Amino acid sequence: xxxxxxxxxxxxxxxxxxxxxxxxxxxxxxxxxxxxxxxxxxxxxxxxxxxxxxxxxxxxxxxxxxxxxxxxxxxxxxxxxxxxxxxxxxxxxxxxxxxxxxxxxxxxxxxxxxxxxxxxxxxxxxxxxxxxxxxxxxxxxxxxxxxxxxxxxxxxxxxxxxx
Ligand SMILES: *[C@@H]1O[C@H](CO)[C@@H](O)[C@H](O)[C@H]1NC(C)=O
Ligand SMILES: *[C@@H]1O[C@H](CO)[C@@H](O)[C@H](O)[C@H]1NC(C)=O
Numbered sequence: 001x002x003x004x005x006x007x008x009x010x011x012x013x014x015x016x017x018x019x020x021x022x023x024x025x026x027x028x029x030x031x032x033x034x035x036x037x038x039x040x041x042x043x044x045x046x047x048x049x050x051x052x053x054x055x056x057x058x059x060x061x062x063x064x065x066x067x068x069x070x071x072x073x074x075x076x077x078x079x080x081x082x083x084x085x086x087x088x089x090x091x092x093x094x095x096x097x098x099x100x101x102x103x104x105x106x107x108x109x110x111x112x113x114x115x116x117x118x119x120x121x122x123x124x125x126x127x128x129x130x131x132x133x134x135x136x137x138x139x140x141x142x143x144x145x146x147x148x149x150x151x152x153x154x155x156x157x158x159x160x161x162x163x
Contacts, residue, residue: 028058046078050085050108067108097128100135 025036040060042053047062054061061076064085070077077083090096090110091103097112104111111126114135120127127133 026058048079048085065108067110098134 023031023034023036025031028039028041029036030039038055038057040055042055042060045053046060047053050068051062051064054063059078061078062083063076064070067088067090068085069088070083070085072081072083074081074083087105087107089105091105094103096110097103100115100118101112102115104113109128111128112133113126114120117138118135119138121134121136122131124133
């Protein structure tokens with residue numbers, strides 16, 4: 001290889017380097033070769049444990065996970081806003097579980113149970129509002145029937161007989 005050729009190559013490389021250094025990118029983008037590509041801000045997990053990070057071109061935003069809500073009432077936020085996602089107390093809505101049911105809040109969620117003397121229409125002990133379950137009176141137990149005469153009608157709540 002001739003010395004002249006090596007010199008030429010050296011100058012070419014130096015110029016390439018210069019051009020790379022000259023590429024400047026807008027915030028949220030980084031240099032890749034001769035161009036700018038989007039930086040994935042979510043890689044640094046800026047949103048915390050109770051929020052999801054969504055990367056966008058040149059930026060990102062956070063959203064609280066299901067069952068959590070921001071303390072500034074915003075849906076979308078960034079780490080710079082100092083927003084915290086707190087557990088939603090779903091039970092504050094008195095009617096969420098429907099009639100004859102009680103509500104229990106839990107972190108990130110909640111569940112409903114039927115009041116004593118009632119059973120859930122889907123037969124499960126716990127349910128939630130999205131399952132359209134209703135609480136029905138516990139069906140008469142066979143023991144209750146025994147207290148009535150064979151040809152009498154037996155009524156549940158307070159066991160009494162109709163002749
Ligand atoms: C949150 O951001 C997404 C994506 O930009 C947008 O579609 C949505 O409307 C925003 N929601 C609110 C309430 O600003
Ligand atoms: C309600 O319960 C169903 C079944 O367990 C579950 O798949 C669903 O995520 C629950 N929804 C809420 C809002 O908790």
